[in-house]
Amino acid sequence: MSTATGNRFGTPFNAPATFRPRDPDAPAWDRVAFEAHLREQGRSYHIHHPFNVMLNTGKASPEQIRGWVANRFYYQIAIPVKDAAVLANCPDREVRREWIQRILDHDGFEIGGVKDAGGIEAWIRLGLAVGLTREEITDLRHVIPAVRFAVDAYVNFARHAPWQEAVCSSLTELFAPEIHKQRLATWPEHYGWIETTGLQYFRNRVSQARRDVEQGLAVTLDHFRSRDQQERALEILRFKLDILWAMNDAMAQRYGVNA
Numbered sequence: 001m002s003t004a005t006g007n008r009f010g011t012p013f014n015a016p017a018t019f020r021p022r023d024p025d026a027p028a029w030d031r032v033a034f035e036a037h038l039r040e041q042g043r044s045y046h047i048h049h050p051f052n053v054m055l056n057t058g059k060a061s062p063e064q065i066r067g068w069v070a071n072r073f074y075y076q077i078a079i080p081v082k083d084a085a086v087l088a089n090c091p092d093r094e095v096r097r098e099w100i101q102r103i104l105d106h107d108g109f110e111i112g113g114v115k116d117a118g119g120i121e122a123w124i125r126l127g128l129a130v131g132l133t134r135e136e137i138t139d140l141r142h143v144i145p146a147v148r149f150a151v152d153a154y155v156n157f158a159r160h161a162p163w164q165e166a167v168c169s170s171l172t173e174l175f176a177p178e179i180h181k182q183r184l185a186t187w188p189e190h191y192g193w194i195e196t197t198g199l200q201y202f203r204n205r206v207s208q209a210r211r212d213v214e215q216g217l218a219v220t221l222d223h224f225r226s227r228d229q230q231e232r233a234l235e236i237l238r239f240k241l242d243i244l245w246a247m248n249d250a251m252a253q254r255y256g257v258n259a
């Protein structure tokens with residue numbers, strides 16, 4: 001059982017613990033209740049961040065949209081590195097053969113004549129559609145230091161945590177289809193200057209995120225069994241929600257938020 005003095009990352013160099021004192025006799029939640037507690041964390045998803053609300057209600061300027069796309073690129077390129085860390089730490093072949101799909105989704109592939117440019121390339125095309133050049137996206141010149149720190153914290157967590165905890169940290173994807181659908185519903189109306197082909201990344205992710213979540217949720221519900229472990233899973237999910245929120249804070253500070 002982890003204790004109230006442990007930190008939530010399991011590594012010695014991170015922030016002090018934010019654990020609430022736990023009742024050692026609290027019974028474990030059943031799978032339905034545990035999943036409900038995980039989903040409840042969606043109230044802190046960055047879909048509610050003022051910067052995201054601005055983007056998705058048509059109030060963002062082209063500069064703010066370009067800033068967001070250029071900064072989010074750093075998250076996009078980190079995801080397959082994070083997923084490779086999960087693979088590297090996971091001794092379970094069945095999990096690995098499913099998990100590897102995530103790397104293919106983002107990096108793309110050419111296998112037996114079938115080709116997919118992948119999510120990173122799709123994100124670059126989004127960048128081109130909003131008026132950035134390929135070079136200024138990929139050389140990371142616009143990435144804000146605090147965004148870099150937040151994203152790096154995610155990769156470092158996945159490198160050092162037990163693989164099931166890294167899997168759990170991906171569960172912000174529970175809430176991602178909604179944010180992608182929101183963009184697809186509002187951007188064409190508000191930002192007619194963006195070629196809609198540039199929004200393909202969001203279209204692809206709606207179904208990919210649902211599939212990811214099915215796997216991530218199954219691992220999490222199976223692994224975190226005691227109440228104490230379940231509380232830890234909630235902490236991990238909140239840590240990841242904080243990363244996404246902090247990225248938006250950094251972008252709001254750099255690019256401003258229009259009322």
Ligand SMILES: O=C(O)c1cc(C(=O)O)c2c(n1)C(=O)C(=O)c1cc(C(=O)O)[nH]c1-2
Nearest residue numbers: 079169170171172173175176179180205244
């Ligand atoms: O646009 C978004 O708001 C958003 C959020 C998240 C997320 O919740 O972590 C992901 C994505 N997009 C995404 O496109 C993606 O591929 C992805 C992978 C992961 C992950 O943690 O493994 N999160 C996300």
